[in-house]
Amino acid sequence: MNGLTRRQFGLLLGAGASTLAMPAYLRAQDKPRVVVIGGGPGGATVAKYVAKDSAGAIDVTLINDGETFTTCFFSNLYLGDFRTFESITHSYDQLASAYGINKVTGRAVSVDREAKTVTLADGSTVPYDRLVLAPGIDVIYDSVPGYSEEAAEIAPHAWKAGAQTQLLKEKLDAVEDGQNIVMVAPPNPYRCPPGPYERVSMFAHVLKKKGFTQSKIFVIDPKETFSKQALFTEGWEKHYPGMVEWYGPDVHGGLKSVDVAAGTVETDLDTFEGALLNIIPAQRAGAIAIDAGVTNEAGWAPIDAGSMRSTIDEAIYVIGDASIAGDMPKSGFSANSQAKVAALNIRADLTDAQAFPARYSNTCWSLIETDDGVKVGAQYEPQDGKITALDAFVSQPGESAELRKETYEESIGWYSGIIEDTFA
The missing domain is CATH 3.50.50.60 (FAD/NAD(P)-binding domain)
Structure with a gap:
């Protein structure tokens, strides 16, 4: 098989993370609470890994405004008749049943950072000890x-x-x-x-x-x-x-x-x-990140390069498109990679789990015509306060048809792998 296998994808994305020095604690009567806003490859992944790797020691709530999630990545292939719409739309059922994640379907409209609560459009509130914002982008129509x-x-x-x-x-x-x-x-x-x-x-x-x-x-x-x-x-x-x-x-x-x-x-x-x-x-971070007051004047959220923790509020992490992630592009692969770094740091915050130095990965594949796939990507590490690209690579003009076909097949394997890693 020329494409990435699901196992290879998991090994590729396996990442450690460093954490800021903060006291670890467990409540005597109830579990620490992690609330995640946004159910894409960033939010769903961090919810899964915090819940799974804490083995039930942390209560995880995932808030998303839809019952399912349609990926932006590979949506162009739907436009080009290479995929069906159903094939890029995914359920949260497995996250809830396998990992005990509390899935809330609703729109988060505000964050009270002092009280550590999230308010939904229906007026209900959800408390948190750590909040993860993964709202993606909003477009600036005007x-x-x-x-x-x-x-x-x-x-x-x-x-x-x-x-x-x-x-x-x-x-x-x-x-x-x-x-x-x-x-x-x-x-x-x-x-x-x-x-x-x-x-x-x-x-x-x-x-x-x-x-x-x-x-x-x-x-x-x-x-x-x-x-x-x-x-x-x-x-x-x-x-x-x-x-x-x-x-x-x-x-x-x-x-x-x-x-x-x-x-x-x-x-x-x-x-x-x-x-x-x-x-x-033009675009900016999703509205909830702006409402929470964790974005800069340009509308994006600054983060600590070693943990994805907000530089404005220590109890909040921002991952995926909404964050200022240095050299990393705003992509589904980036969000998934950042989610794993954030998950390790959140567990280190709230339990006695160990955190490790951050490592990030990304590849962006594109299809130009049938079996003509190209890619660009890199490995990344925190350097001088910024997520910095290392070992970058990109397809080259004039490549053989065989190599381009292998690149496309690799992207198909990657899609299967990231969907299983995120939602299964």
Whole structure:
């Protein structure tokens, strides 16, 4: 098998963690309480590992606003007809039954850091001794002139997986030959750096598969460069010649406005028309992290590089996309890796468990066309107060078709592994 096995994935992600010097304690009458907000690859993983490795010594509550979780990673493959929606949507049932995690379906709306309680939308409160915030991102709608939450129902961003992803798929499948697609890419920092460009590849794959020869995909990008640019550019020229046109700020001159009703994106260079507009705005940490007061002026949460503990509140950990994680990108793999470091430190806080020096890992795979997969990644360690990349690697232009197929198969193995590691 060329892909990662589930066992190999578990060994790859196995990580130790260091902890700040804090007194360990156990309550005489009841267990210490850990509350996790956010049920993605960060939140669900930390809930699982705190519950499992503490062997029942810690009470763990996982709060998520849905009964299931749809992964953003691999959602582009759903758009490209390589996956079903059901295959990227997962249940929390096993976490509750196997590890005794208290799963609460609801929206956390506020955190009282002094009282150490979380308030839900229904008015109920949940107390904690340690709080883990893994809320992912929120999009800043008005960072794109003319865009809004209402406009997203016409021109979806689909940067939070679920209904938006399905809406984007519906609109993609409705595009006819000769009609265009216009994407507005997000500025840094944002969730999944290669994500918009893999999505462009999947748009192109669908159009090509239908035999469309007159449609184009325009990418209006606020960035001068983007992740895996040489690889994507090579792939677009090879597989979709003449179909994809990428415009950086030095060419388009600046985004002026979008009109989702008219299907137009206006720049200094030109007004681009599309039957499908995919508008991906700027982003910040999920609202609950901002409400809790653990984010900076840019809307992201600073953390201790050795533990994922908030630098603002010692009783709070922030993992995944919402955190400022140094060189680590905002990805599902990163969140899962950070969750294991946080879990060890939380157990060291609340029990007599030992913590170890932090080690992190990440790989981001992207599919350009059938069996044409590429990747970028690194190992990471805390250095000088920052999570720093070591041993970085990236696919290279001109690789053989066999190697690209192996890379894609590796990504399939990784997906199976991370889902089992997170939810099973």
